[in-house]
Amino acid sequence: MRVLVVEDDAELGPALCASLAAAGMVAELCADGSEASFLGATEGYDAAVLDLGLPGLDGVGVLRHWREQQASFPVLVLTARGRWSDKLQAFEAGADDYLTKPFLHDEVALRLRVLRRRAWGRPDPRLRVGALALDTTAGRFTLAEQPLALTAQEHRILAHLMHRQGAVVSRAELAEHVYARDADPDSNTLDVLVGRIRRKLGRALLHTERGRGWRLADEGDGAED
Template sequence: MRVLIVEDDEVLARALRQALQHAGMVPDVCHDGHQAQVLGCVERYDAAVLDLGLPGQDGLSTLRHWREQGQHFSVLVLTARSRWSDKLDAFQAGADDYLTKPFLEDEVVTRLRVLHRRHQGRATPIVTVGPLRYDTIADRFQLDERHLTLTAQEQRILAHLIQRAGQVVSRADIAEHVYARDLDPDSNTLDVLIGRIRRKLSPHTLIHTERGRGYRLALKEDPDALA
């Protein structure tokens, strides 16, 4: 999951970034509303953590601009403002959730995962493709009911693929959601990581290469998924 953190408190932003990275997410950070407005429209995010009191442009104006421009990624407002009127303004501007400071970092992670699951249209936190099972809240995989051990990058790639099970996912799309905005992976890196994941999913064949298009995670015997 790729997340934009918009927070002018650099210490807090750094702590959030570390917490999200530890949870297997890919966070970008900015500290003012104008930059956030641009990033939210030109980059592809799954969610944003947005403070309301920002320099340059306040969080509500930034959020309204995103929605007016057709950006529908989930937005978790994270602010010290606890009045009902502030919450109402945030929800009317297009927020999906609202959390007041102080907060637990684990709660931010959990709320982001729940928002992402809702955004994907899933009523359950468990995604299953044949023998592969993914708990979106705990961020854990099981294969044949056994815990699947993955590196951080392998975990992010497989999570991204299973969230889009049955769909072709381009290499560029995977790179955008797995690597930080300022990191340009080597052209062979994804091939190597996909190869490692495939070996760990053995003897099952779940990741299929669509030449010139990308990768698809699906059961081989499912003709609809592979059409």
């Protein structure tokens, strides 16, 4: 899950990114409203955490620009402004959730997982593909009801495939959602990681669509391994 964190507080921003990374997300920090406006309209984020008081362009202006540019990822407003008028303005601009400071870092991660699940049209907090299950609230995988051990990168890849279950996910899409924008993975990194995940799952769940990408689907659907 790739998240844009828009926060100009020099201590809070990095701390929030670190906590989201510890929760298995790729968090990219931006401290300027104008830059955030551009990034959200041009990059493939799964969600954003947005402060309202920003230099360059305020958070409501950023949010309006994103929605005008058809950026549909869910946005959690995180701000010290708790007045009803501020909340109303944020929701009217296109916010999906609103949390006032001070806050628990774990709650931010939880709300982002819920927002992403709803954005992908998955109302059930527990996603399943065959014997594989993802508890989106806790961010944990199980296989045949047993905990599934995954590295941080494997977890991000499998979580994205889980939300896109049944669909072919291209190499470009997968890289966009599991790596930060300034990361430059080796050309075969995804192949190696997907291979490791497949061995942990069993080949019946994770399929290779030659020349197109990968697809996570229940066994017996006739997909090519």
